[in-house]
Amino acid sequence: MQLPQTFEDLISEAEGFELYSKLIQQINKDFLLANIDLDFDESILPSSLKYMLHEIVFKLIQEKFAEYLNLLYITDVSEIKIKRLDGSDTLKLSEEVTFLVLQREWQKVWFRNNYS
Numbered sequence: 001m002q003l004p005q006t007f008e009d010l011i012s013e014a015e016g017f018e019l020y021s022k023l024i025q026q027i028n029k030d031f032l033l034a035n036i037d038l039d040f041d042e043s044i045l046p047s048s049l050k051y052m053l054h055e056i057v058f059k060l061i062q063e064k065f066a067e068y069l070n071l072l073y074i075t076d077v078s079e080i081k082i083k084r085l086d087g088s089d090t091l092k093l094s095e096e097v098t099f100l101v102l103q104r105e106w107q108k109v110w111f112r113n114n115y116s
Contacts, residue, residue, distance in 0.1 A: 001110060003103050010099075010106050011046040022109045023102075024049070030105065034074040036060075036067060053102065058094035072097075077104050 004010035014020045021042040027049075031038040038056065040049060060068035072082060077100045087093050 001107065003107060007046075007050055007099060007102065010102055014106060014109070017110070017113065019109050019113055020046075022113065023106055026105045026109050027053075027102075030075045031071070034067065034071040036071060050098070050102075054095055054098045057098045057101070058091065061090055061094050061097075071101070075101050075104050076108075077101055 004013050011020070014023050024040050024042045024044065028039055036056065040052070044052075057068070057071075060071060072079075077097070081100055082097065085093055085096050
């Protein structure tokens with residue numbers, strides 16, 4: 001599986017496979033497991049999803065770092081990918097982490113759809 005390299009590619013792939021709602025369900029499930037109070041409606045617009053996830057990740061990095069680390073653990077984002085990011089700009093870092101979370105969530109949905 002080749003992971004999408006942009007948010008737009010990820011969303012178009014999810015919609016192309018008709019798995020966008022499954023992606024939202026997976027995000028909701030993992031955020032709940034990470035004890036983050038969040039419940040996206042399956043009909044949320046992709047732009048709103050991106051904005052809200054970015055905002056949440058930014059707040060977690062700034063205010064609740066332990067919960068941020070727990071989210072990365074629950075979603076199973078690669079530690080190597082996180083370490084490669086430049087942490088000097090928190091806003092940019094949170095945007096990149098948001099995309100890595102979305103990529104990983106998409107990967108889970110795609111594998112489940114193709115191999116179950």
